[in-house]
Amino acid sequence: MDAMEIVKIICLIFLSPLAIFLHKNNQLDMDFWINLILYIVGVGILGLIHAIYVIYIKK
Numbered sequence: 001m002d003a004m005e006i007v008k009i010i011c012l013i014f015l016s017p018l019a020i021f022l023h024k025n026n027q028l029d030m031d032f033w034i035n036l037i038l039y040i041v042g043v044g045i046l047g048l049i050h051a052i053y054v055i056y057i058k059k
Contacts, residue, residue: 008055016044016051023055 004022011019017036024031031054039047 012048012051012055015039016047019051020054 008019008022011022017032017039020032020035021028031050035047035050035054038050
């Protein structure tokens, strides 16, 4: 596990849109915007679930 992976895990827990932004090589694509909306509407929990899906399940 490299340092970037550790940073993504920490961001995933506290600020999931940032974790998706870092995972997608600093691109503001559709996954980032969906996660940002879910993070705001779901008080973080929905954004966290979506970020886990995008980073670890969706390839």
